[in-house]
Amino acid sequence: xxxxxFLLLLSAVFFCVATYATLLSPFLPLSGIxxxxxxxxxxxxxxxxxxxxxxxxxxxxxxWVGWQYYRxx
Numbered sequence: 001x002x003x004x005x006f007l008l009l010l011s012a013v014f015f016c017v018a019t020y021a022t023l024l025s026p027f028l029p030l031s032g033i034x035x036x037x038x039x040x041x042x043x044x045x046x047x048x049x050x051x052x053x054x055x056x057x058x059x060x061x062x063x064w065v066g067w068q069y070y071r072x073x
Contacts, residue, residue: 018050 001009017036025031025040039046 014053021046022050 020028021036021039025036025046030037030040039049
């Protein structure tokens with residue numbers, strides 16, 4: 001398996017876990033996995049961990065674009 005397939009697999013797993021943690025966990029019984037149960041019982045911070053990924057990606061991309069503008073001006 002090359003790195004592209006591995007990244008695609010990790011993205012799909014993250015999507016499934018995030019969907020369960022934010023959308024499905026309030027309506028389903030607890031799973032027995034400590035982390036998923038903690039996210040299911042939480043009402044505030046479960047969205048923080050999920051939204052941390054795109055926020056970090058946006059910050060990295062904006063920082064890189066700003067650095068390119070600075071270097072080429």
